[in-house]
Amino acid sequence: MTEFLDLEAQDGVRMPWNVVPGTRQEAIGCVVPVSAIYTPLKPFPSMPVLPYSPLRCRNCRSVLNPFSIVDFAAKIWICPLCFQRNHFPPHYASISEDNLPAELFPQYTTIEYASPDDRPSSVPPVFMFVVDTCLIEEELGFLKSALLRAIELLPENSLIGLITFGTLVHVHELGFGQIPKTYVFKGSKEVSKEQLLEQMSFFLKKPKPITGVIAGVRDGLDAESIARFLVPASECEFALNSVLDELQKDPWPVASDQRAMRCTSTALSVAAGLLGACVPGSGARIMAFVGGPSTEGQGAIVSKSLSEPIRSHKDLDKDSVPHFHKAVKFYEGLSKQLVNQGHVLDLFACALDQVGVAELKVAVEKTGGLVVLAESFGHSVFKDSLKRVFQSGEYDLGLSSNGIFELNCSKDIKVQGIIGPCASLEKKGPLCSDTVVGQGNTTAWKLCGLDKATSLCLIFDIVKKESPDATIQSTSNQFYFQFLTYYQHNNGQMRLRVTTLSRRWVAGPGSIQDLIAGFDQEAAAVVMARQVSFKMESEADFDPIRWLDRALIQLCSRFGDYQKDSPSSFSLSPRLSIFPQFIFHLRRSQFVQVFNNSPDETAYFRMILNRENVVNSVVMIQPSLISYSFHSGPEPAFLDVAAIAADRILLLDSYFTVVIFHGATIAQWRKAGYHNQPEHQAFAQLLQAPRDDADTIIKERFPGPRLVVCDQHGSQARFLLAKLNPSATYNSEATVPGGDIIFTDDVSFEVFLDHLQRLAVQ
Numbered sequence: 001m002t003e004f005l006d007l008e009a010q011d012g013v014r015m016p017w018n019v020v021p022g023t024r025q026e027a028i029g030c031v032v033p034v035s036a037i038y039t040p041l042k043p044f045p046s047m048p049v050l051p052y053s054p055l056r057c058r059n060c061r062s063v064l065n066p067f068s069i070v071d072f073a074a075k076i077w078i079c080p081l082c083f084q085r086n087h088f089p090p091h092y093a094s095i096s097e098d099n100l101p102a103e104l105f106p107q108y109t110t111i112e113y114a115s116p117d118d119r120p121s122s123v124p125p126v127f128m129f130v131v132d133t134c135l136i137e138e139e140l141g142f143l144k145s146a147l148l149r150a151i152e153l154l155p156e157n158s159l160i161g162l163i164t165f166g167t168l169v170h171v172h173e174l175g176f177g178q179i180p181k182t183y184v185f186k187g188s189k190e191v192s193k194e195q196l197l198e199q200m201s202f203f204l205k206k207p208k209p210i211t212g213v214i215a216g217v218r219d220g221l222d223a224e225s226i227a228r229f230l231v232p233a234s235e236c237e238f239a240l241n242s243v244l245d246e247l248q249k250d251p252w253p254v255a256s257d258q259r260a261m262r263c264t265s266t267a268l269s270v271a272a273g274l275l276g277a278c279v280p281g282s283g284a285r286i287m288a289f290v291g292g293p294s295t296e297g298q299g300a301i302v303s304k305s306l307s308e309p310i311r312s313h314k315d316l317d318k319d320s321v322p323h324f325h326k327a328v329k330f331y332e333g334l335s336k337q338l339v340n341q342g343h344v345l346d347l348f349a350c351a352l353d354q355v356g357v358a359e360l361k362v363a364v365e366k367t368g369g370l371v372v373l374a375e376s377f378g379h380s381v382f383k384d385s386l387k388r389v390f391q392s393g394e395y396d397l398g399l400s401s402n403g404i405f406e407l408n409c410s411k412d413i414k415v416q417g418i419i420g421p422c423a424s425l426e427k428k429g430p431l432c433s434d435t436v437v438g439q440g441n442t443t444a445w446k447l448c449g450l451d452k453a454t455s456l457c458l459i460f461d462i463v464k465k466e467s468p469d470a471t472i473q474s475t476s477n478q479f480y481f482q483f484l485t486y487y488q489h490n491n492g493q494m495r496l497r498v499t500t501l502s503r504r505w506v507a508g509p510g511s512i513q514d515l516i517a518g519f520d521q522e523a524a525a526v527v528m529a530r531q532v533s534f535k536m537e538s539e540a541d542f543d544p545i546r547w548l549d550r551a552l553i554q555l556c557s558r559f560g561d562y563q564k565d566s567p568s569s570f571s572l573s574p575r576l577s578i579f580p581q582f583i584f585h586l587r588r589s590q591f592v593q594v595f596n597n598s599p600d601e602t603a604y605f606r607m608i609l610n611r612e613n614v615v616n617s618v619v620m621i622q623p624s625l626i627s628y629s630f631h632s633g634p635e636p637a638f639l640d641v642a643a644i645a646a647d648r649i650l651l652l653d654s655y656f657t658v659v660i661f662h663g664a665t666i667a668q669w670r671k672a673g674y675h676n677q678p679e680h681q682a683f684a685q686l687l688q689a690p691r692d693d694a695d696t697i698i699k700e701r702f703p704g705p706r707l708v709v710c711d712q713h714g715s716q717a718r719f720l721l722a723k724l725n726p727s728a729t730y731n732s733e734a735t736v737p738g739g740d741i742i743f744t745d746d747v748s749f750e751v752f753l754d755h756l757q758r759l760a761v762q
C-alpha cells in the first residue's frame with residue numbers, strides 16, 4: 001500500500017488499477033472501472049511554480065512534461081499523448097541534457113505555472129451572507145454571535161453583502177450614510193435580475209442600458225450603486241455589527257399548527273441575481289445560513305401545514321413527494337446561473353428538522369460549495385467549522401476560486417465523466433465516452449469553488465479492441481493521462497497546475513498477476529462508494545446491495561486463487577484481501593443503508609464523500625477503532641462487537657462522528673472520581689489519551705465531526721454499536737467477553753465471506 005501512498009504524495013492521485021487493463025474486454029472483466037481520485041490542489045511544499053507560460057503540443061494542446069521524448073540536437077519534443085513532433089520555440093534554444101527546464105525534470109510530474117504578466121489581481125473576494133431569521137431567539141443569538149466572530153476573521157480587502165430572509169427577503173445596504181436601509185422582496189415571487197436592479201435603484205444615476213447583458217461596472221452598472229451593497233470588510237464592520245445586533249426574529253405570526261414562512265429559495269435567487277449583476281466572473285461565495293425547512297417560493301420542500309410531514313426516504317422511494325421535483329428543478333436552474341457567473345453556494349444547515357439539503361445539493365455540489373450540517377447554530381460542529389472557513393495558518397482550507405479542469409489522455413482511453421463537486425462545461429470531443437457517469441459528455445469542467453482537499457473521481461473507458469497480434473504490445477505499453485487545473489490562487493494570481501501520469505497497460509493471458517500487483521484496494525473501495533451513491537440517486541429501481549455483491553463476486557472469481565467448486569480452497573492475494581471487508585462495510589454504511597437517516601443527512605454524507613480524498617473516504621466507509629487499556633498502549637482493534645470490554649476505552653472514528661466509549665468498569669471508576677485522586681494518575685492518563693487523539697482528529701477535519709462521549713450500556717452507545725460487525729447478535733449462541741450483543745438481523749462478516757467464497761468458486 002505504501003507505494004500507492006507515494007504516488008499520491010507526488011501527484012495527488014490514487015487509482016484502483018495502477019497497471020491498466022489494456023483492452024475494452026479486459027477492462028470490463030476487471031469490474032472496478034479504470035479511474036482516478038485526483039486532488040487538484042493538494043499542497044506539495046517542494047513543487048515548483050514556474051513564472052512563464054507552458055509549452056503546448058500543437059496537435060492535442062497538452063503541456064510539455066517529463067514523459068515527452070526530447071531530441072536535443074534537433075530541438076524537438078514528441079508529445080507522449082498523441083505522438084506529435086513539436087519544435088521548441090527560440091527561448092528554449094539553450095536546452096540540453098544537462099540544462100533541462102523544470103517541467104522536464106522526471107520528479108516534476110506535477111507542476112504549476114503562473115504567468116508573469118498576471119500580477120496578483122486587485123479583484124477582492126466577495127462574501128454574501130444570506131441569513132435565515134425564522135429562528136427561535138436562542139438560535140438567532142447563536143447565529144449572530146457566530147457571524148460576528150466570523151466577520152472579525154474576514155480578509156480586510158474582501159467585499160461583504162448581507163441578505164436576511166424569513167417571510168420576506170431583505171437586502172441590506174451596508175454602505176449607508178446615516179440611516180440603515182433595506183430593500184424588501186416578496187418571498188413567494190421569483191424576482192428577475194432586471195426587476196431586482198430596478199427596485200434597488202441601480203438606475204437612478206446611470207440609466208439602464210437598452211441592450212446587452214448587465215454585468216458589473218464595465219457593462220451597465222455604476223460603481224457607486226454596487227458599493228451600497230458590497231462593502232469592503234475594513235469599512236463595514238460597524239454597519240454590519242449594528243445590523244446584526246438589531247436583527248430580530250421574523251415578525252410574522254406563525255399559528256401553532258403551521259410552520260414558519262421561510263423563503264430560502266427566493267433569498268438565494270436574489271443573492272445570485274445581485275452577485276451576477278455586480279461581480280460576474282470574479283470569485284464570490286453565497287454563504288447561506290438556514291435554520292429550518294423552506295416553505296415558501298419555488299424551492300419549498302414542504303407546505304406550511306404541520307400536518308404534512310417533510311419527505312422521507314420512503315416517500316422519495318414511492319415518488320410521493322409533491323414538492324421535491326419542483327424544488328430540485330429550481331435549484332438546478334440556480335446552479336446553472338451560479339456556474340455561469342462563477343459563483344459558489346455554501347450551505348450551513350443547522351436545525352433539528354430537515355431544511356432541504358437534499359434539494360439544495362445540486363446547487364452546492366455543482367458550484368463546489370462547502371456544506372455543514374448540525375442540529376443547532378450553537379453546536380460546535382457549526383461554530384468550529386465556520387471559524388475554519390476564514391482561519392488562516394496551519395488549518396487553512398486553502399479556498400480557491402474560478403477553477404477549470406481539463407484532461408487529455410492517450411487515444412485508447414475515453415472519459416465517462418467525473419463524480420465530484422464540479423459542473424460540465426459541455427466541451428464535447430473525441431475523448432468523450434458514450435457511457436456517461438456523473439458530469440460527463442465533456443472534457444472540461446467548471447470548479448467555481450475548490451480547495452486543497454477537493455478530490456474528483458474521474459471514470460475512464462478503455463476503448464482499445466482485443467488485438468489478435470500479441471506482439472503489438474511491445475511497441476508502446478504505456479498509457480498517459482494529463483490533468484490541467486486553471487484556478488485563481490487565494491493570493492489573486494491565476495495558476496495552472498499540470499499533472500501528467502503514465503501507467504503501464506497489460507492485456508491477454510498472463511496479465512492477471514500484473515493487474516493484481518497494481519491494485520489499490522482502498523482507491524477501489526472509494527470509487528465503488530461514489531459510484532453506488534451516484535447510481536442510487538440517478539437510477540430508478542437500482543438495487544445497491546445486489547450491484548455491490550455482484551461486483552465483488554465477479555472480482556473474486558476473476559482474481560481469487562481457488563479450485564472450481566471448492567469454497568475452502570479460496571484465497572485472495574494480500575493486494576485484494578481487504579477489499580471484501582470494505583464492501584461489507586460499504587453495504588452497511590450510511591451511503592447505502594439510507595433508511596436510517598433523513599434525505600438531508602444522506603445528501604450531506606454523499607456530498608462530503610464526493611469531495612474527500614481516499615484516506616478520509618475509507619474512514620467514512622470503514623470506521624477506524626482504537627482500543628486503550630492498562631494492559632497495552634493504544635492499538636487498532638477490529639471493528640467488531642468483540643472489541644468491547646469492561647476495562648477498555650474505545651475510540652471510534654466514523655468520519656462524521658467520533659465516539660469515545662468507556663467500558664462498564666472504566667465508566668464506574670470515572671463516576672467514582674478516581675481520576676481526580678493523586679494515586680490514580682495512570683487512570684487519569686488512560687481517560688485523557690483518547691480525548692487527546694479525538695481532538696487531533698477533530699482539528700484537522702472540515703466540517704468538524706460530532707464528538708460523542710458515552711458509556712457501555714448507555715443510550716449514546718448506539719453510535720458505536722451501529723458501526724461494529726455483529727459477530728455476536730441476539731440470535732447467535734456465542735458468548736462474548738465484553739458481554740455486548742447487537743440487536744440486528746444483519747449478517748456478520750464471517751457469514752458474508754462464507755457466501756462470497758461459495759459463489760466466487762462456481
Ligand SMILES: [Zn+2]
Pocket residue numbers: 057058059060061062079080081082083084
Ligand atoms: Zn499531443
